[in-house]
Structure formats: structure tokens, C-alpha cells
Amino acid sequence: MPHTLDAAAVRDWCRTALRALGRAREEIDAINVYPVADGDTGTNLYLTMESAAQSVDAVLDGHAASGGLPEATEAVRAMAHGALIGARGNSGTILAQLLRGMSEALAERADAEGLRTALGLAAASAYQAVAHPVEGTMLTVASAAARAARERDGDALAPVAAAAHAGARDALALTPAQLGVLGRAGVVDAGGRGLVTVLEALERTLRGDAAEQDGGRTAQRTVPPVPYGCGTRGIGDPHVVPGGPAFEVIYLLEAADDAVTALRARLDRIGDSLVVVGGGGLWNVHVHTDDAGAAVEAGVEAGRPHRIRVTHFGDVQRLRENAAAEPGPEPAGRAVVAVVEGEGLAGLCLQAGATVVAVRPDEPLASGDIAEAVRRGGADEVVLLPNDDALRDIVGAAAQRARAEGLRVALVPTRSVVQGMAALAVHQPSRRFDEDVVAMTAAAGATRYAELAVAAHESWTMAGVCQAGDVLGLIDGDVAVIGGNLVETGTIVLDRMLAAGGELVTLVLGEGAPPDLADRLQAHVRESHLAVDTVVYAGGGRGRPLVIGVE
Incomplete structure (x- = not known):
């Protein structure tokens, strides 16, 4: 029974957890009702763990070429980094932060006391990453695991991991009583269910049975048999969330710590289920919001977002019903208004279908000029491209004027004309407005x-x-x-x-x-x-x- 967690054990843990999540994926997806009943928690946890496992494999394979093993520190940090860059969904993002918290402690000390510290740090950091923590979720399960590990004495790793697994399993059984939506559906928390699986894999690894000689099946059922019937199908269409946000927005962000503090506050104002994890200049951002474009724009202002993923799971039926109940004029289309200096660039933007506001060196630009261009376009939906940081406030003022007149307006924060051209290159009026704005913002941010x-x-x-x-x-x-x-x-x-x-x-x-x-x-x-x-x-x-x- 090992007394330290070395690089090979980290690899075995990741592989065992990945296999176990693969087997449990459909079950976890089926009981996914919180925070959004979109039936993908098991899949998101699996993909997050897959990225972690691949990152660890890459490190060990690199050292194998020279006939050695990396230090445990390098392996646990690779695990955390892989989870961070591959995190999917609310639960996957929280799992990434849990693994990151564990890696910080295990990198310093990979024995039983280090594992106790790691589990405690993981739970604490996960709570800090979530804007509004809720009990009865995987956060509660993580805290219970940390407490149980702290109470287990001894120098051996496996008993500490076993205690953490048992504490998490017991806490999971209580989640339906802690969170009303779980109790009404008759299910345990899906994210917590996945975390129990990951902790069980750690116990199995440290006990030496990670190879799973049981023919690919777990030796026993480790989750309390809480009934879940037909899962999300029992509560209606899993992609319809009455009154909930329309989009899930996730992206990696290269940004300084102080910029992320402001980003958290801004995203918290426009959405919910906000989780921001990471550090050292690299972050994973997750939020549910009705304004996907604004969520990505906030990332552009904070730093450099990439790997942007936007998933629509809003209440489309509710929107259609509202539209039917309040009929109005047919939309007059969508316009892109670009602020451009130079005749050649103006011609290129016109060819791309944009309405152009020309910047002349001898004439200061006013927000009224831009607002007039918006009116000339005669569209109900407008995307604004300032193409210069110095013009951001002026274009923003024009956007406010247009909104006051009942138009739907989005400002893509292009800082240079080349970013504006990249945004125009992916502009598709046939797409939904939010999706078009997200694509344009992502293209600009990637330039x-x-x-x-x-x-x-x-x-x-x-x-x-x-x-x-x-x-x-x-x-x-x-x-x-x-x-x-x-x-x-x-x-x-x-x-x-x-x-x-x-x-x-x-x-x-x-x-x-x-x-x-x-x-x-x-x-x-x-x-x-x-x-x-x-x-x-x-x-x-x-x-x-x-x-x-x-x-």
C-alpha cells in the first residue's frame, strides 16, 4: 500500500476515474436537474476528466522517452491544467477547480497529510470559484469528503482516500433533502454523483486495484440507490428552462488576476451559475445568461478569450408564446455599422455588407453621426464595430441612443480595423442575433x-x-x-x-x-x-x- 502519491499513481487515478465516469455517464446525465436540466452533467464530467488524463499521459510519455518518470509535482499539475483547459459545463468547471486545489497541496506534499490538506483546499477553492454557492450540490459533497479525510488518522494514503469517498457518498445521499429541485425529482445531485465516482477511483488506485480485474465493472454499487425514475424526462423537455437564461457560455481566458475580479462582478450582473476557475494568467469562465454576446465581450475586455463555446438551452417555447401573444411588425433585418478610417477600408467594409461611418482626421466623430448611420440602415437589429479603443465611448453612447429608440443593439469591442474585418468575415444575418454577435466577438477576440x-x-x-x-x-x-x-x-x-x-x-x-x-x-x-x-x-x-x- 503506497505511502506517497507518485506520478504513476496520478496517471492510474485519472485513467480509473475516466473509465468509471464513462460507465456512469448515462446514469449521471439522466439525473441532471440542477442548475439546468439539460442532461449533460455526466458527459461534461467525462470530457473534463478525459482532458486531465490526456495531459498526464502526455507528461509521462515525454519522460518515458528518456527512460524515467516525472516528479509527482509535474503529474498533478498536468492533471489540473488538463482539467482546466478541457472543462465542460458547470459541473466540469467545478471539478477542474477541485483538481486544481488538490494539485496545489499535493505538489508540496504527496503523503496522507498532504491528501487531507489537498481535499480541504479543493473544497475551499471550489466554493470561492462559484459566485453563489448552493448546498446540496457537488460543493457540499466535496466539503463532506474533506471533513471525513481530516478525521481519519494514520500515515497510509488509502484509508484517507477511503474515508473521503465514504464521506462524499454519505453526503450525496442527503442532497435531495437539501435542494428542493432534487427532492421533487427524486434524484441525488448529478455533479456530486460524479465527484463520488472520481473519489472512488482515487481510493481504488491507492488500494492497488485500479486495474479493475472485475472485467470492467465496479465491484459494488457505491452510490445510494436513490430512485430517479426516467430522470429528466420526468420533468419535461430538458432544454426548456422556464424563466431561466437562454445560453451557457464557456471560454478559456488569458488575463491578470485583477482583471478577473472585475470580470466576475460584470458577469454576475448579467447571468447566473457563474463559475470562474484557474489562476496564473489562465482561467476557465462559465456562466448562464440571456446575453451571450455581452458575456464574451466581457472576456475580451478582461483579456484574451479563446475556445469559446455557446450552448443554447433557453425556453424557446416561452419566447415563441410571447411573440404570438404580442404580435408586432416583422423585423426589418440586421445591420452592421463599422467605423472606418481610409477610403480603401471603407470600400472593403461596404462590400462585406456593412454600413460605414467614415473617420476624417479634420472632423471629430460624434455619437450622433453613428446614431444617424444606424437609422439609415433601417434595421431592427444592429451590430456596432468601433474598430478603435479611442472611439469605444462614442460608439457606446450611440448604442444607448439606439436602444432607447427600441432597436436591438450589440457592440462588438473591436480595437482595430483588422479585428472589425475578422468580425465581418464571419457575420451571417441568417443566424439568430445572439449567435451572430457571439461569432463576431469570438473572431475579433481571436485576432x-x-x-x-x-x-x-x-x-x-x-x-x-x-x-x-x-x-x-x-x-x-x-x-x-x-x-x-x-x-x-x-x-x-x-x-x-x-x-x-x-x-x-x-x-x-x-x-x-x-x-x-x-x-x-x-x-x-x-x-x-x-x-x-x-x-x-x-x-x-x-x-x-x-x-x-x-x-
């Missing part, structure tokens, strides 16, 4: 932007002191490179942006750009960054010889 400018005078920058005439390379709005000419600076900027990956480079030439600038940069991309395509557009604004986008 990094840069620009080249010539310094007018000596100045301090993020990259050091520049002199008048120096070429400045700005990446995502900050000066990152100070160079002597446009080609040299553009090359360095492209290399830095493409170091993080990319499939398509967009070059927008401004007025006064040298005629060979695009050709020389295109040649550099072809030679140094294989499989990256490049497109070039002319006719950008004044003062910026080049704008760069990387998707």
Missing part, C-alpha cells in the same frame, strides 16, 4: 493586432526611449518595438506575433506606405513562417503606414 507609426518627437515608451523619426511597432496598443525603418520594424513585429501561433496575416497599407513594404513583409512570412497565409489591403488611414492582424 491580434499591431500597427507601425513614425514617432513625431522624443518620448518614453514601453520599449524604451524613442527619438523623432523612429519607427514604432505597437502590438495590441502598446509600443513593443523601436526600429530604424518600416521593413525592419514590421519584420520584428510579425515574428513576435507569430511566435504565439497564427494561420492568417492581414496587412493593411496606409497612405504614404512605401510601395514595396507589403511585398517584402509577405516574402518574410513565406520564408520564416510556413503554412501562414498573407492578404494585403490598401487604403488605410493617415499616420499609420501599416496595420497588421494575425488570426
